[in-house]
Amino acid sequence: MRRVRIIGIGSGHPDQVTAEAAEAIRSVDFVIAAAKSDDDRLLAARREIAARHGDPEVVEVRDPERDRNDPADYTGAVIDWHEARAAAYEQVLAERDGDAAFLVWGDPMLYDSTIRVVERIAERANVTFAWDVLPGISSLQVLAARHRIVLHEVGQPTVITTGRRLAEAVGQGAENIAVMLDGRLACATLADQDQWRIWWGANLGTPTEALVAGRLDTVIDEIRTVRAEAREHSDWVMDTYLLRRTSGSRSA
Structure with missing residues (x-):
């Protein structure tokens, strides 16, 4: 079964990528990475880290806009945003074969949505995969x-x-x-x-x-x-x- 790997990559310095995370990056065929703008510095950092560790292809996905018009319904807006992200990432997984990774800033367990988004994709079962999480330096x-x-x-x-x-x-x-x-x-x-x-x-x-x-x-x-x-x-x-x-x- 193909794998999806959620990999913590630290807070920005390439040397903060752990040996475990580096090996995980080398094990995948491509990386799915959100792009928040045409000049996304965080996307560029992810590309650099991927290039240092096996150089898997980085598949850029335009990050859906989050509705910020109703601060009182912050939770609802975030849930909708996660759903839109899940749909975008699911499409990439459906169109491509092989193992994939998400390179998460810091550690995936702390104020990051990737685990929740991947859970949504797995629960829908339109694409089948096993998935794991590797910690990073927060x-x-x-x-x-x-x-x-x-x-x-x-x-x-x-x-x-x-x-x-x-x-x-x-x-x-x-x-x-x-x-x-x-x-x-x-x-x-x-x-x-x-x-x-x-x-x-x-x-x-x-x-x-x-x-x-x-x-x-x-x-x-x-x-x-x-x-x-x-x-x-x-x-x-x-x-x-x-x-x-x-x-x-x-x-x-």
């Missing part, structure tokens, strides 16, 4: 390594959430928060910025990687500036950060 791992920190304090939990839900996590009393997918720098809207320390990173693992750390109220302007510079140099920016409430401001 941006949170790179963030912690770059700043030389542990993501949690001794015996304490860490909440992993999105920028869209940061205020909700703070309101629920979380004091150690890892934030991803924050296109609007939600930490800048917190009212008590002097009570938080931040370890921030943008475009981790790439030539435009940028890092800032310090008390949130004292470094937020620097983050804004560095973030804008990273976007200008790369035409895109993906940032990740850890927020930790300072010990003197924690509730009893």
Whole structure:
């Protein structure tokens, strides 16, 4: 039976591809890769990684647009988007023979839709395949390594959430928060910025990687500036950060 392999490829640097992932890339006949624009830098990075590891053909699929007109129905819009992706990828699998791979930024288990999309295709059974998932190095791992920190304090939990839900996590009393997918720098809207320390990173693992750390109220302007510079140099920016409430401001 043919295989579909979901392969985590790290946060951008080709050397972050694990030996297991590299072997998996070499084992497939082609890679299915979404293209979000005519000049998609992430697609280019996937092409580079594929070329380094066996050079399977990269089949470009135009990524369906996600409906962003109704923020209140975010979940419904994402479900529809996943369905559109499943249909597009299914068509490629139906038209081609051989084993296929998806090269997933970071790790497939963390804020990525590929597993859900492949599940949809498999459940419909219009094309038959076995599939597996190979882990990758996530941006949170790179963030912690770059700043030389542990993501949690001794015996304490860490909440992993999105920028869209940061205020909700703070309101629920979380004091150690890892934030991803924050296109609007939600930490800048917190009212008590002097009570938080931040370890921030943008475009981790790439030539435009940028890092800032310090008390949130004292470094937020620097983050804004560095973030804008990273976007200008790369035409895109993906940032990740850890927020930790300072010990003197924690509730009893």
